[in-house]
Amino acid sequence: MQQTIANLSHEMELSRIPQLMVGQIKPNRLQRLIQRLSERFGLRPLQWTTKINPQKEQIHTFGTRRHWYLAMEATTAHQLQLDLTTQPTVTKAILIHELHHFTSGDYWQLGYLAKLFQQTGWLWGWGVLFSIGMGLLLVLVAVEFLTLDIVDFLNQLSEPFSLGEELASLLPAQSEIDILQEQAQNINLGEATFLTVTFFFTVFMPFVIVTSILWLFFWPKLWRTREFYADAEVVHQQKSINPYRSALTGIPSVAFLNSASTPTHEPVPQKPFRQQLWQWLKQLRTNHPLLEIRLAALHHPTQIFDQWFKTGLLVGSLALLINIILQTPLTFFFLNRVTVHFSTLIIFIVAALSLIPLLVQGHKTYTAIVGLITIAIGIQSIFIIFAIGAILAAYFIAPEALDTMLTNAVVVMSGQTALSPQDYLFGSELSAYIVGFVKSGIAQTIFPFLLLIVALFIINWFLRRLFYWYAYPNADRRLMQIAYGLISIFAIFLILAVLPLLTTIWQEPAELSSLFIWFWVLIGSTIFGLGLAWFIKQDRLYAHFCPACQRKVEGDYELGKTCNHCGQRLHPWLLVEYEG
Amino acid sequence: MNELTNAQRVTRVAWIIFAINWMLVLLAVFLPIQGWAALTYGVWLLLSMPALALWLVWHYRVRFQTKRSLFLIIALLYISGIFVFGYRLNQPALNFVFTMIFWNCAITIGLTMGLFFWKNDFSIQFIGILSLLLLWGLIFLGRSQGAILQLFICNNATGMSCPYWPLAPLWCIFIWALPLGIIGFIRHTLQLLRDEW
Numbered sequence: 001m002q003q004t005i006a007n008l009s010h011e012m013e014l015s016r017i018p019q020l021m022v023g024q025i026k027p028n029r030l031q032r033l034i035q036r037l038s039e040r041f042g043l044r045p046l047q048w049t050t051k052i053n054p055q056k057e058q059i060h061t062f063g064t065r066r067h068w069y070l071a072m073e074a075t076t077a078h079q080l081q082l083d084l085t086t087q088p089t090v091t092k093a094i095l096i097h098e099l100h101h102f103t104s105g106d107y108w109q110l111g112y113l114a115k116l117f118q119q120t121g122w123l124w125g126w127g128v129l130f131s132i133g134m135g136l137l138l139v140l141v142a143v144e145f146l147t148l149d150i151v152d153f154l155n156q157l158s159e160p161f162s163l164g165e166e167l168a169s170l171l172p173a174q175s176e177i178d179i180l181q182e183q184a185q186n187i188n189l190g191e192a193t194f195l196t197v198t199f200f201f202t203v204f205m206p207f208v209i210v211t212s213i214l215w216l217f218f219w220p221k222l223w224r225t226r227e228f229y230a231d232a233e234v235v236h237q238q239k240s241i242n243p244y245r246s247a248l249t250g251i252p253s254v255a256f257l258n259s260a261s262t263p264t265h266e267p268v269p270q271k272p273f274r275q276q277l278w279q280w281l282k283q284l285r286t287n288h289p290l291l292e293i294r295l296a297a298l299h300h301p302t303q304i305f306d307q308w309f310k311t312g313l314l315v316g317s318l319a320l321l322i323n324i325i326l327q328t329p330l331t332f333f334f335l336n337r338v339t340v341h342f343s344t345l346i347i348f349i350v351a352a353l354s355l356i357p358l359l360v361q362g363h364k365t366y367t368a369i370v371g372l373i374t375i376a377i378g379i380q381s382i383f384i385i386f387a388i389g390a391i392l393a394a395y396f397i398a399p400e401a402l403d404t405m406l407t408n409a410v411v412v413m414s415g416q417t418a419l420s421p422q423d424y425l426f427g428s429e430l431s432a433y434i435v436g437f438v439k440s441g442i443a444q445t446i447f448p449f450l451l452l453i454v455a456l457f458i459i460n461w462f463l464r465r466l467f468y469w470y471a472y473p474n475a476d477r478r479l480m481q482i483a484y485g486l487i488s489i490f491a492i493f494l495i496l497a498v499l500p501l502l503t504t505i506w507q508e509p510a511e512l513s514s515l516f517i518w519f520w521v522l523i524g525s526t527i528f529g530l531g532l533a534w535f536i537k538q539d540r541l542y543a544h545f546c547p548a549c550q551r552k553v554e555g556d557y558e559l560g561k562t563c564n565h566c567g568q569r570l571h572p573w574l575l576v577e578y579e580g
Numbered sequence: 581m582n583e584l585t586n587a588q589r590v591t592r593v594a595w596i597i598f599a600i601n602w603m604l605v606l607l608a609v610f611l612p613i614q615g616w617a618a619l620t621y622g623v624w625l626l627l628s629m630p631a632l633a634l635w636l637v638w639h640y641r642v643r644f645q646t647k648r649s650l651f652l653i654i655a656l657l658y659i660s661g662i663f664v665f666g667y668r669l670n671q672p673a674l675n676f677v678f679t680m681i682f683w684n685c686a687i688t689i690g691l692t693m694g695l696f697f698w699k700n701d702f703s704i705q706f707i708g709i710l711s712l713l714l715l716w717g718l719i720f721l722g723r724s725q726g727a728i729l730q731l732f733i734c735n736n737a738t739g740m741s742c743p744y745w746p747l748a749p750l751w752c753i754f755i756w757a758l759p760l761g762i763i764g765f766i767r768h769t770l771q772l773l774r775d776e777w
Contacts, residue, residue, distance in 0.1 A: 066776055126708050133715040140722045144729045 089243035117215035135196035146184035240579035308368035316379030319343035476573035496524030630687035645699035657685035666744035697764025
């Protein structure tokens with residue numbers, strides 16, 4: 001029940017499996033079953049193979065967007081073939097799980113993502129070495145170039161080379177060369193080398209580190225989530241958790257039906273904090289959830305989705321990583337004060353999506369919104385909060401030392417960015433600088449916090465409202481699409497209109513007269529307005545109406561709610577009944 | 581017994597001439613040849629050896645499409661280059677051998693690299709690694725020998741006697757790798773797209 005990465009080239013992937021034996025073993029019944037199940041799920045015919053060498057993974061899927069492979073060890077293939085006679089539902093459960101990775105596109109989406117992270121890491125790693133090398137070479141050559149006597153050099157040629165009048169006129173005059181050479185003597189090679197190395201390091205290393213973190217920790221998290229979905233699909237299809245539980249545990253499914261040792265349906269018991277922490281750390285790098293968590297999730301599907309606390313940690317760390325990338329010297333001068341917009345947007349989208357499972361269950365979401373945003377913004381702003389605290393403390397305790405420190409920092413920065421340090425010295429303007437710094441810090445912490453709370457309460461209302469659209473045609477397919485559409489429209493509105501407008505008002509009110517800002521505000525507002533109008537229209541048509549008797553359904557939405565008049569189950573597609 | 585194909589016949593002949601040529605190279609200092617005979621001998625070796633090497637590389641192309649073969653040719657080119665341009669030995673026969681090895685490798689490296697890039701999607705990585713080697717080689721050379729700019733111009737200008745430039749073989753490989761690598765990259769990208777669709 002494991003997957004490997006999809007690769008750009010399936011040939012490459014195949015060649016990596018040692019001693020791959022295609023078609024050597026032919027468990028025909030199993031092959032026919034795979035074929036049948038593939039047709040049932042609307043999949044194209046699969047290429048499948050058995051491999052001889054026992055590897056970590058007994059069965060896995062891989063491939064590209066259009067070429068799909070299901071590979072299994074020979075022994076696994078034989079075992080599954082045997083199980084087809086004794087416990088066919090268990091074999092089917094395993095295959096349904098694997099095939100779900102194809103129907104949901106897990107193998108290629110996450111495969112390409114892994115490749116993207118890997119290649120980005122390699123590329124930027126190369127970039128660090130190349131740029132530092134190029135910078136050092138230029139530093140080395142610069143002094144030699146400036147002190148090189150071209151005329152004398154040309155005279156050294158065994159066949160003297162005449163520059164000619166036109167070419168000679170392009171060279172600097174002797175007096176200019178003398179000045180250049182004098183300046184060249186003053187170049188501090190050590191300092192120039194230090195600046196070169198630190199500049200390129202700060203430009204490239206964040207990319208290397210961040211993509212490595214994304215690949216090592218966030219990518220496995222995505223896989224673990226997809227595993228839960230594939231597990232859920234098995235139960236959805238088989239209307240029972242017993243076969244799949246048997247496949248996971250190795251205990252025959254019959255035992256679950258009659259044995260007193262059948263696991264209880266209670267959630268996983270809480271462990272001591274230290275054990276939980278250790279388990280969590282161990283889990284960070286694995287692609288599969290722990291067995292006990294998977295089993296618990298089969299009984300209580302809502303456990304698939306993280307609690308708001310964990311989601312907050314996850315999205316906060318992600319936002320922090322995005323901020324680090326966007327604030328490198330390479331990106332910062334292009335994005336400047338809008339860097340925080342991107343992380344705000346990411347937090348909004350993830351937080352909004354995380355509300356959906358709670359809303360489906362009819363739970364209250366206010367605590368989740370406030371808690372999640374507090375944690376996420378707290379983590380995202382960890383450096384800013386620390387910097388504001390440190391600078392304010394230094395300002396009140398030792399202002400002169402702070403002035404010296406900031407001046408030194410500016411001198412170093414000016415060396416890196418070719419700015420004139422004179423324009424940035426503080427002295428009497430230190431107070432003004434501190435006010436500006438704190439103001440900017442507030443803009444990057446408190447404003448996103450408040451804005452996100454407001455935005456999430458609004459989107460929460462809209463999403464909650466969707467579940468009252470009982471009579472909406474094809475609700476099983478379309479309601480989720482509408483939910484995604486709503487979140488997208490909100491996100492567009494935020495990034496085009498709300499965030500730029502608020503940032504401008506707070507930091508550069510004079511720029512409000514710029515047509516550029518208002519143009520994008522107009523675009524964002526128009527999209528939002530059109531979406532809102534469509535939503536109101538649909539809401540009037542379908543909200544609160546029973547699809548069967550067309551009469552108004554009273555009361556709040558609940559999972560599994562029935563019509564007060566005709567008893568029709570509302571949103572039956574949200575429920576799956578199964579044995580467990 | 582199976583009939584030999586034309587390619588196999590040519591290869592056999594090529595091996596025989598190749599062996600004779602190497603014997604001629606090894607015996608060069610002992611052969612009392614002068615004037616037109618020496619000229620003919622030199623021209624024959626200069627033209628026939630690369631032609632034979634190219635044919636043999638092409639004939640055994642499957643074996644030359646591996647990293648090991650490419651590395652072998654590069655190593656031979658580099659080592660022989662040191663003795664040809666850097667440190668001349670007092671043995672004229674050995675110098676001549678190294679010159680012929682260098683000459684053969686300088687010609688066949690292009691074909692070997694082309695074959696390697698055609699078979700393996702490794703061209704971009706190869707160019708990346710090579711460019712780093714060149715760049716950091718230049719830096720260390722600059723730090724150890726100094727006057728890096730003069731050294732570079734001197735080695736790329738005619739009519740000057742210059743100190744040995746140890747990066748010359750790498751530069752030669754890079755010149756080959758750049759166009760061939762780009763072609764190899766395009767070929768593999770197109771191949772991937774064709775396989776996928």
